[in-house]
Amino acid sequence: MKLRYPKNGRFGEFGGRYIPETIVPAVEELEQAYLKYKDNAEFKKELHYYLTQYAGRPTPLYLAKNLTKFAGGAKIYLKREDLLHGGAHKINNTLGQALLAKRMKKKRIIAETGAGQHGVATAMACAALGLDGEVYMGYKDTQRQKLNVFRMNLLGSKVHPVKEGTQTLKDAINEAIRDWITNVKSTYYLLGSAVGPHPYPVMVRDFQSVIGDEILVQMKKLEKKSPDSVVACVGGGSNAIGTFYPLIDEDTKMFGVEAGGEGIKSGHHSATLVGGSKGVLHGMMTYLLQDKEGQISETHSVSAGLDYPGVGPEHSYLKDAKRVKYDAVNDKEAVEAFLLLSKQEGIIPALESAHAIAYAVKMARNMPKSESIVVTLSGRGDKDVEEVGRYLSKNVKNRK
Amino acid sequence: MSRIENKFKDLRSKNQKALIAYIMAGFPSEKDTLSAVRGLVRGGADIIELGMPFSDPLADGPVIQNAGFQALQKGMNLEKFLGLVKKIRKETDIPLVLMTYTNILFRHGYAKFISIVKNAGIDGLILPDMSINESKDFLQAAKKNKMDTIFLISPNTSQDRIKKIAGSSSGFLYLVSVFGTTGGQQQFQNYTTDAIKNAKKTLGGKIPLGVGFGVSNPEQAKFIIKSGADAIIVGSAFLRLMESTSPEKIESKIGSFAASLKKVTITE
Numbered sequence: 001m002k003l004r005y006p007k008n009g010r011f012g013e014f015g016g017r018y019i020p021e022t023i024v025p026a027v028e029e030l031e032q033a034y035l036k037y038k039d040n041a042e043f044k045k046e047l048h049y050y051l052t053q054y055a056g057r058p059t060p061l062y063l064a065k066n067l068t069k070f071a072g073g074a075k076i077y078l079k080r081e082d083l084l085h086g087g088a089h090k091i092n093n094t095l096g097q098a099l100l101a102k103r104m105k106k107k108r109i110i111a112e113t114g115a116g117q118h119g120v121a122t123a124m125a126c127a128a129l130g131l132d133g134e135v136y137m138g139y140k141d142t143q144r145q146k147l148n149v150f151r152m153n154l155l156g157s158k159v160h161p162v163k164e165g166t167q168t169l170k171d172a173i174n175e176a177i178r179d180w181i182t183n184v185k186s187t188y189y190l191l192g193s194a195v196g197p198h199p200y201p202v203m204v205r206d207f208q209s210v211i212g213d214e215i216l217v218q219m220k221k222l223e224k225k226s227p228d229s230v231v232a233c234v235g236g237g238s239n240a241i242g243t244f245y246p247l248i249d250e251d252t253k254m255f256g257v258e259a260g261g262e263g264i265k266s267g268h269h270s271a272t273l274v275g276g277s278k279g280v281l282h283g284m285m286t287y288l289l290q291d292k293e294g295q296i297s298e299t300h301s302v303s304a305g306l307d308y309p310g311v312g313p314e315h316s317y318l319k320d321a322k323r324v325k326y327d328a329v330n331d332k333e334a335v336e337a338f339l340l341l342s343k344q345e346g347i348i349p350a351l352e353s354a355h356a357i358a359y360a361v362k363m364a365r366n367m368p369k370s371e372s373i374v375v376t377l378s379g380r381g382d383k384d385v386e387e388v389g390r391y392l393s394k395n396v397k398n399r400k
Numbered sequence: 401m402s403r404i405e406n407k408f409k410d411l412r413s414k415n416q417k418a419l420i421a422y423i424m425a426g427f428p429s430e431k432d433t434l435s436a437v438r439g440l441v442r443g444g445a446d447i448i449e450l451g452m453p454f455s456d457p458l459a460d461g462p463v464i465q466n467a468g469f470q471a472l473q474k475g476m477n478l479e480k481f482l483g484l485v486k487k488i489r490k491e492t493d494i495p496l497v498l499m500t501y502t503n504i505l506f507r508h509g510y511a512k513f514i515s516i517v518k519n520a521g522i523d524g525l526i527l528p529d530m531s532i533n534e535s536k537d538f539l540q541a542a543k544k545n546k547m548d549t550i551f552l553i554s555p556n557t558s559q560d561r562i563k564k565i566a567g568s569s570s571g572f573l574y575l576v577s578v579f580g581t582t583g584g585q586q587q588f589q590n591y592t593t594d595a596i597k598n599a600k601k602t603l604g605g606k607i608p609l610g611v612g613f614g615v616s617n618p619e620q621a622k623f624i625i626k627s628g629a630d631a632i633i634v635g636s637a638f639l640r641l642m643e644s645t646s647p648e649k650i651e652s653k654i655g656s657f658a659a660s661l662k663k664v665t666i667t668e
Contacts, residue, residue, distance in 0.1 A: 016533075017533060018529045018531060018534055020458070020529055020554075021528075021531070021551075021565070021576065022555075022556065022576060022579060024554075024557070024561070025557070164465060170456065171456075174456055178458060178461075181459065181579065181581060182579055182581065183579070184556065184579055277507075278506075279503045280501075280503040280506050281503060282456075282458075285506075293507065294508065296456050296503075
């Protein structure tokens with residue numbers, strides 16, 4: 001079931017490369033460079049150096065005792081990607097791709113960002129490696145994640161607010177692709193999730209697989225076996241695929257948690273795999289949220305990082321192959337989990353990761369104490385404090 | 401022979417190049433689209449590209465993005481598009497090319513979509529995000545319905561790939577003149593001339609070469625034709641004109657702008 005480097009970038013029927021001709025040479029050049037360096041000893045050594053000395057790997061696998069007691073069932077372990085430099089798993093990928101860009105002699109780096117975490121991680125990698133970063137971010141997202149806009153500026157990258165379309169992540173990707181079409185020779189597009197045309201989904205997965213690789217080693221030490229279950233949130237799906245991929249051949253149940261927004265029935269959600277249908281967007285064939293005419297739907301989630309109408313093609317494949325179960329957690333449950341983990345463990349999770357926490361707590365209740373769940377805590381929640389405040393005051397008002 | 405092939409044959413015999421005009425179906429309204437078509441026919445356009453709006457048009461610049469957005473807001477969909485094409489077909493036999501994005505076809509099913517629009521009177525399809533590498537099912541459905549498939553090439557497309565893409569194309573081949581999205585108005589650079597000459601040489605007359613993206617006035621059109629193009633493709637400039645013109649004047653204004661461009665394509 002593991003597809004290491006699928007032919008033509010196809011995970012079963014999903015993936016591929018549906019792109020304007022202008023960027024075909026750039027994507028081919030990227031694929032050649034990735035194939036040349038991915039197993040190159042010197043490249044791996046340099047990446048390892050930055051991951052350990054700059055980003056702070058390996059991250060701990062923390063037994064959340066209080067949360068486990070609260071749920072009253074299976075042990076809940078947290079894979080602490082929130083402790084990485086920048087506060088999210090995103091840096092695993094940006095360091096890898098920025099090192100590749102350097103070898104490709106591309107100095108200008110563009111990226112898209114939703115919640116701002118990938119933008120920040122790109123800005124950090126650019127600063128550290130002497131590259132010029134420019135980040136596209138939906139205008140709506142720049143408003144709800146102001147702190148991250150400020151951080152990107154501090155780190156020396158330029159932020160372009162995108163006012164087209166729904167002003168969120170998908171529009172930021174559209175605009176980044178338009179930039180790439182225009183500046184194709186000089187520019188490296190540092191895509192932040194396991195989405196887009198081949199080879200991005202494979203490459204981002206590979207750079208993020210350090211999460212699952214470490215989980216496997218750590219669990220074998222802590223519990224003398226691979227985890228019984230793993231849970232990760234899924235927007236585009238990079239932290240989830242990085243968690244799942246190394247465990248695909250293990251005897252581990254896997255759960256991907258999407259943003260249920262105001263509930264699947266309300267239509268205001270971002271749960272692509274739970275409520276979507278097959279289509280083509282951003283260079284890939286995958287599940288999408290769309291209407292019957294093929295127009296992409298407006299999505300909703302309290303967390304900007306999950307607010308995306310598509311999903312990585314490998315997730316679509318793992319869903320149809322029934323290797324991973326995908327489910328949704330709504331805004332209210334995610335905010336409750338955000339508060340719960342903060343109080344129980346003294347860890348403020350990103351709202352994205354709070355979706356996974358909410359799901360894991362529900363699961364743990366129905367599992368024996370002898371079993372264990374690993375939740376990938378993809379990021380920390382400092383960026384979300386204001387948004388949660390807004391959510392709470394709005395919903396308290398509504399109740400009155 | 402398809403309507404598009406016939407048109408190019410006819411133009412060749414008259415020593416003319418083609419003027420291909422792009423407008424967005426339903427922008428600013430369906431009625432205005434019909435007025436624009438009348439103006440284009442009157443002004444001497446040879447082929448009309450009808451855009452079908454998509455929510456995420458990643459190869460398009462601001463003008464076409466905005467036109468598509470407005471058309472969608474007014475409810476443009478496949479059914480209305482078919483109605484519009486049927487109305488156009490009652491008035492004119494001009495070759496009609498549908499330009500949209502892959503997902504619109506994929507969602508309805510390639511075979512079903514292509515057969516429906518063919519029956520309504522569409523002669524060819526342009527999908528800027530349909531790469532030949534992914535086009536097997538699409539091509540099969542198009543072939544079955546005798547639908548022309550117009551693929552795009554770019555100034556950085558290798559000669560080998562141009563040959564491959566031309567092999568999957570019918571009607572004409574679409575050269576994107578610049579590195580950028582639709583509607584740019586920059587001065588053309590030497591690389592555009594080189595790209596046109598290179599493509600013409602590579603194609604060896606097997607299929608006509610249309611050149612578009614950023615062609616917005618007669619001077620630019622002249623430059624493109626001088627470089628060797630068989631057709632100029634103008635889109636955003638027509639949309640800009642429609643946006644700034646009151647509905648009752650669209651037909652005449654579009655007509656005279658088309659005529660000013662068509663003039664350039666007549667070499668004798």
